[in-house]
Amino acid sequence: MSKVKSALFLTLVTIVLAGLCFMSAVSFNYGGYKGFRSILRSTQKDALLGNNLSLGGNEAGGDYEDGAGITYLGGGYSVVYYPDGVLSKDAYSDELEARRAALEAASDEDREEAEKAVTEYETGYAPYGSLYVKIGEYGAEDADAQGVAQKDGDAVKIDAAFASAFSSALSQIKSRVTELGYENSRVDVRDEYSVEIFLPSFGNSASQAGVFTALGRVGKFDLKYGASEEEAEGITFDEDKNETIHDYVKSARYVSNGGTPSVAVRFTKAGRELVKNWTADASGSTYIYFYVGDSPVIALTASQQIDQGTLYISGSYTAATAKATALAINTALNAGETDLSFSVGEVYNRGALFGNLALTLCYAAFGVLVLAMLIFFFVRYRRLGFVHLYSFLIYLLPMILLVWGIPFLHIGIETFLAVLFGAALLSVSTIVTYESARKEFAQGKTIATSVKSGYKRCFWPLFDLHIALAILSFVTYFIAVGQLAVFAFTFGLATVLSGLCTLAVGRFHWACMMSFAKDKGKFCNFKREELEDE
Amino acid sequence: MNKLRSNKLFALFAAISSVIIIAGIILFALLGFNNAQDKPNRFAIDVSYDTTVVNGTIGEGDEKEDASAYLEKHVEEILKANGLSYEKQSLENGALTNSAIEVSGQQRTARYVFSPKISRATLEEVCGEIEAFTDTVPLLADGVDNISLNALGSVAIGKAAWRGAIAIAVGAVLALVYVSIRFGVSCGVAGLVVCVHDALFTAAFFAITRIPVFSFAPILYAAIAAFVSVAVWIAVCIKIRNTAKDPENAGIAADALADKSVNGVWKYVVCIAAVVAAIVVVFGLVAAAGTRALVLPAIVGCLVPVYSSLLIGPRVFVPIRKAFDKKRASKKGGYVRKKKKAELEAGE
Numbered sequence: 001m002s003k004v005k006s007a008l009f010l011t012l013v014t015i016v017l018a019g020l021c022f023m024s025a026v027s028f029n030y031g032g033y034k035g036f037r038s039i040l041r042s043t044q045k046d047a048l049l050g051n052n053l054s055l056g057g058n059e060a061g062g063d064y065e066d067g068a069g070i071t072y073l074g075g076g077y078s079v080v081y082y083p084d085g086v087l088s089k090d091a092y093s094d095e096l097e098a099r100r101a102a103l104e105a106a107s108d109e110d111r112e113e114a115e116k117a118v119t120e121y122e123t124g125y126a127p128y129g130s131l132y133v134k135i136g137e138y139g140a141e142d143a144d145a146q147g148v149a150q151k152d153g154d155a156v157k158i159d160a161a162f163a164s165a166f167s168s169a170l171s172q173i174k175s176r177v178t179e180l181g182y183e184n185s186r187v188d189v190r191d192e193y194s195v196e197i198f199l200p201s202f203g204n205s206a207s208q209a210g211v212f213t214a215l216g217r218v219g220k221f222d223l224k225y226g227a228s229e230e231e232a233e234g235i236t237f238d239e240d241k242n243e244t245i246h247d248y249v250k251s252a253r254y255v256s257n258g259g260t261p262s263v264a265v266r267f268t269k270a271g272r273e274l275v276k277n278w279t280a281d282a283s284g285s286t287y288i289y290f291y292v293g294d295s296p297v298i299a300l301t302a303s304q305q306i307d308q309g310t311l312y313i314s315g316s317y318t319a320a321t322a323k324a325t326a327l328a329i330n331t332a333l334n335a336g337e338t339d340l341s342f343s344v345g346e347v348y349n350r351g352a353l354f355g356n357l358a359l360t361l362c363y364a365a366f367g368v369l370v371l372a373m374l375i376f377f378f379v380r381y382r383r384l385g386f387v388h389l390y391s392f393l394i395y396l397l398p399m400i401l402l403v404w405g406i407p408f409l410h411i412g413i414e415t416f417l418a419v420l421f422g423a424a425l426l427s428v429s430t431i432v433t434y435e436s437a438r439k440e441f442a443q444g445k446t447i448a449t450s451v452k453s454g455y456k457r458c459f460w461p462l463f464d465l466h467i468a469l470a471i472l473s474f475v476t477y478f479i480a481v482g483q484l485a486v487f488a489f490t491f492g493l494a495t496v497l498s499g500l501c502t503l504a505v506g507r508f509h510w511a512c513m514m515s516f517a518k519d520k521g522k523f524c525n526f527k528r529e530e531l532e533d534e
Numbered sequence: 535m536n537k538l539r540s541n542k543l544f545a546l547f548a549a550i551s552s553v554i555i556i557a558g559i560i561l562f563a564l565l566g567f568n569n570a571q572d573k574p575n576r577f578a579i580d581v582s583y584d585t586t587v588v589n590g591t592i593g594e595g596d597e598k599e600d601a602s603a604y605l606e607k608h609v610e611e612i613l614k615a616n617g618l619s620y621e622k623q624s625l626e627n628g629a630l631t632n633s634a635i636e637v638s639g640q641q642r643t644a645r646y647v648f649s650p651k652i653s654r655a656t657l658e659e660v661c662g663e664i665e666a667f668t669d670t671v672p673l674l675a676d677g678v679d680n681i682s683l684n685a686l687g688s689v690a691i692g693k694a695a696w697r698g699a700i701a702i703a704v705g706a707v708l709a710l711v712y713v714s715i716r717f718g719v720s721c722g723v724a725g726l727v728v729c730v731h732d733a734l735f736t737a738a739f740f741a742i743t744r745i746p747v748f749s750f751a752p753i754l755y756a757a758i759a760a761f762v763s764v765a766v767w768i769a770v771c772i773k774i775r776n777t778a779k780d781p782e783n784a785g786i787a788a789d790a791l792a793d794k795s796v797n798g799v800w801k802y803v804v805c806i807a808a809v810v811a812a813i814v815v816v817f818g819l820v821a822a823a824g825t826r827a828l829v830l831p832a833i834v835g836c837l838v839p840v841y842s843s844l845l846i847g848p849r850v851f852v853p854i855r856k857a858f859d860k861k862r863a864s865k866k867g868g869y870v871r872k873k874k875k876a877e878l879e880a881g882e
Contacts, residue, residue: 048824079630090582090680130682183750186572188686196686205634212630348625349637354824365820369813413828414754420813421761428806461772464716468764472709476757479701483750484757488701491761 006512013390013509020397043404046412047184047200049352049359050074072183072410075352076200077208080345081173081216083166085134085148086193087125088345092132096121126156129191138162139339148193158193165340166193169218173197176215176327181481183412184353194345201349203320210321214328216342219293221245221332223271225278225286229296232289235274245333248274252329254322255312261322262314263298265290265329272309279306292332293341297325362416369420373427381434382525387513388430391506395426395497402493414487422494425469429502433458434524442529447520455507466499544849551731551846558738570746571827573621574688575650577657579681581609581664582627582643587677605674606644612663613646616656620646641679650685657683698753702733702760709764717771720788720858724851725767728842732763735842736835748828759835762810766803766843773799774851788855792848800844811836 029035044050050073082088087095099118106114125132126149136147138159148162170187173195177187180199188196197215202208222245226232237243248271255264267275275288282302290298300313317325352358373392378385399419403409437454441447473492477485517523585602592604599607613620627641648657661683668674668681706729714722736759740752747755773795777783783791811833818830 048828077628077635078625089682130684186688188688190684190686192685205636209630209633209635212635213632344630347628347630347635347637348643349628349635350623350625354822358822358825361820361822362817362825365817368820369816372816413825416817417758417814417829417832420817421758421810424809424813425765428809461768464713464772465765465768468709468712468768469761471712472705472761472764475705475708476698476701479704480698480753480757482698484698484701484753487754487757488705 003515006515010509010512017390017393017397020401021393024397024400039400039404040411043400044072044410045074045352045359046072046410047074047076047350047352048354049362049412050201072412073201073203075350076184076198077212078196078198078346078348078350079212079216080190080347081195081197081342082131082345083148083162083169083193083340083342085136085138085146085162086128087132087134088194089127089130089132091345092125126151128156128158128193131191131194133158133193138165162340169340169342170195172218172331173215175331176324179327179331180211180324183482183486195342198350203318207318207320210318211324212344214297214321214324216344217292217295217297217328217332219332219339219341220291221249221329222291223249223274224289224291224296225275225302226289227286229289229299232287234291247271249333251333252326254319254326256319257312257314260314261317261319262312263317263322263326263329265311265313267309267311272307275311276305276307278302279304282306290329292328293339295341297328359411362413366416366420370423373423377427377430380525382523383513383517384434384510384524387506387509388427390509390513391430391501392423392426394505395423395494395501398497399490399494403490406489409486409490412483412486414483415490418487418490418494421491422498425466425495426498426501429458429462429465429498430506432462433502433506438524438526441521441524441526444528447514447524447526450526451507451510455503459503462502463499466495466502470495470499544845547841547845548849551735551842554742555731555734555738558734558741562737562741565741567740567749567752568744568746569749571748571751572688573647576686577648577650577652577654578684578686579646579648579657579661579664580625580643580684581605581646581678582641582680582682583674583678584640585642585677586640588673589677592671592673601673601677602642605668605678608667609644609646609664612660612667616660616663618648618652618656618660620648622646654683654685695750695753698757699733702753702757703730706730706733706760706764713764713768713771717768717775718855718858720851720854721767721771721774723854724847725764725771727850728767728839728847729760729763731842731846732759732835732838733757735759735838739834739838740831745831746827747831751828751831755832755835757835758810758832759838762807762836763839763843766806766839767847769802769806770795770799770843770847788852788859791855792852796844796848803840803843807836807840 024039027036027038027041080088082091096118099114099121103111103114103118124135124147126135128149133149133156134147135149135151135156136145137150138146138148138161140146147159149156149158151157170189174187177185177197177199182200182202184198184200186198188198190196197212199208199211222234224232224234235245235248237247241247246268248268250266250268250271252263252265255262278288279286279302282304284301284303286302288298288300288302288306289296290300298313300311314322370392374385374389377388381388396419399422403411403415403419409415433454436458437450440450440453445453470492473488473495476488477492480488514520514523521527583602583605588601588605590601591598592601593599610620610622623645625643625645626637626639627643628635628637630636661681665681668678706726710722710726710729713725733756737752737756740747740755774791777795777798778786778791783794786794814829814833814836818826818833821829
């Protein structure tokens with residue numbers, strides 16, 4: 001390549017790379033309220049490393065992405081659920097204070113009743129760890145006698161039936177969170193009888209709220225039909241045939257119909273017939289209610305007769321809420337019987353789980369490794385190090401753009417590792433080609449011939465290495481879920497880019513840059529073998 | 535290097551690997567991995583306060599302090615005075631409605647997480663001390679809403695592990711089918727043995743040593759081992775092919791071919807693994823504590839492939855290669871015999 005063409009090409013490449021580096025890393029404000037967010041800053045981060053705005057966390061959320069995965073916004077939310085008959089210390093104190101205040105404000109006429117309300121409340125609950133549990137019999141017919149624990153002196157003994165119902169409800173919740181498969185999600189049991197669910201932050205607030213609401217709906221699944229919740233009537237099971245809800249409803253699942261998230265409920269023949277009969281005179285003022293526990297998760301308007309084996313229900317669902325609702329129905333269908341219902345208690349928002357500095361330190365570690373790599377290349381190959389630097393940037397910047405642009409990728413530890421391993425692959429491959437060219441040069445060939453034959457010798461081995469790793473990565477991605485899928489896909493991309501940079505881009509840059517060097521051997525720090533003069 | 539690859543030592547290495555993998559599988563089945571990094575059981579003291587009340591500054595002159603910082607600093611001093619180590623989490627309180635999660639930032643919670651080894655009674659006393667302290671400062675007495683001690687126990691969520699294991703296995707098979715096409719079936723089969731060995735060995739290592747890991751991490755480490763394993767095994771395969779193609783080595787026996795190839799390539803294998811291990815170590819050391827706990831154990835996945843691809847893989851390769859050589863020779867012999875017979879018939 002001529003010097004002019006090389007200079008022109010390198011100038012263009014340098015400008016593009018500098019521009020991309022700037023866009024990737026620098027955020028700034030302009031014109032008062034306006035601002036530019038760098039690509040790294042706008043990239044989604046997982047719960048472990050995001051969200052810390054001052055250090056490059058996420059500022060705005062994208063929507064939940066269907067199919068391959070979900071976009072995380074960094075950090076996450078914890079929601080605490082309390083079963084009926086169990087209160088947090090805070091909720092207990094607030095209610096008690098309110099009753100005492102009512103007592104103080106009560107007139108003489110109402111005083112007795114207000115006193116009774118305070119005493120009943122005080123004696124009706126007992127502390128259990130940091131919780132307060134209602135004293136009484138679980139499932140008692142008399143509402144006043146209902147409770148979840150018995151008092152035995154100072155000790156509080158939880159009712160076995162309540163413990164069993166809680167355990168069943170917990171397994172429903174656990175199963176849902178597992179099936180949702182969000183990274184870093186967890187379910188904690190607080191003081192044995194309340195549940196805290198942590199989910200990473202994703203999508204918009206409504207979507208996240210919808211998922212938390214669906215996760216907390218536990219209990220038996222039931223199907224009802226009527227003009228309102230109060231008037232709705234359920235299925236009359238034939239006791240002689242030992243009928244259950246399974247004789248009417250098979251399952252529920254999440255489907256996406258042309259991009260519209262829906263819940264698909266599959267009926268049995270009997271179920272289809274039942275819905276057909278129910279909706280025979282439907283005119284839009286009646287509803288089919290899909291109950292989980294004591295409240296409906298779906299209220300479907302029946303505007304005409306419905307005669308379908310599978311009912312596709314769409315509405316204001318996002319993919320996340322549709323999936324969570326389908327899971328709520330499915331787990332309720334398959335779980336053991338529980339008539340426990342939960343109420344939402346505390347809600348917490350958490351930043352980066354690994355701390356506010358975690359992301360900055362990851363960038364610092366990445367910088368240290370890149371610096372070490374460049375020092376090695378510049379010491380060993382002198383100005384040829386620039387060729388590798390350009391190859392590395394042409395590898396790294398598209399990687400950043402890909403992680404930013406592909407919806408289910410995000411910055412996390414696994415992404416850092418995949419990009420770093422890809423960089424290692426690129427560096428090792430480059431070293432192999434440089435050393436191959438060095439050997440050729442040492443034997444007395446010209447630098448142009450050395451480079452050509454060096455690359456020729458290495459091409460197929462490096463091609464095989466990259467192809468095998470790419471196959472392993474992409475196949476792993478298609479089957480795995482969670483962090484491993486993200487790692488595998490990112491590494492697959494890294495492998496492809498590394499292959500391109502080593503086998504094509506690097507060689508081209510070498511030719512361009514070397515055209516300016518007077519002593520080409522010195523440019524590469526290559527030396528001829530010294531032959532002994534006999 | 536040659537001494538290490540003797541048949542006697544191969545039997546020893548195979549035995550060691552088998553014992554580790556079998557013991558790992560048994561321990562995994564009985565106990566699972568040590569997921570202590572997930573902090574499955576722990577106590578947490580939550581100090582919740584209203585930021586509109588705990589606001590402004592406390593103290594006078596040089597001792598003026600931000601009220602919320604003052605509160606959290608004193609709570610931490612009480613914990614330290616009681617000899618308690620903790621992990622602090624800053625939470626913002628919110629509310630869940632049907633249509634949104636509302637976080638106003640008005641209420642905050644400082645959560646202090648403790649090891650389950652600390653007794654509940656000790657922490658209850660500490661809660662009492664914190665309450666007594668907040669009662670002495672009027673601003674805090676009004677603003678601190680709740681000081682609660684919770685025993686938290688996480689419920690294991692395991693789905694990713696099995697899917698991950700199947701993913702690695704299928705990926706390895708397909709990658710090594712490619713290796714078989716390019717380098718021969720013997721290299722592909724030996725590579726598959728090495729790759730599966732490395733993934734299982736790495737996972738077994740964590741099951742046996744009980745090193746505390748995050749629940750999702752062992753499958754990631756096993757995957758890293760599989761990736762490094764494929765990379766270094768391809769380096770070995772390239773050397774085997776080059777050695778076999780060299781006219782100097784025409785008709786070389788399978789074991790001699792393996793020995794010669796490994797002698798020529800072991801430095802490269804060690805270098806590749808060392809580069810990957812160095813990345814893991816440097817990244818682990820510079821990064822934050824949580825990241826370190828996640829990244830550093832991955833070094834096992836970087837080192838196991840060196841052992842297997844140099845000491846086990848070539849020995850597995852030899853009998854397969856021998857069998858193929860024999861088959862090829864017999865096919866060649868058959869072909870020669872058929873050719874001779876045809877020539878004889880033509881002569882007659």
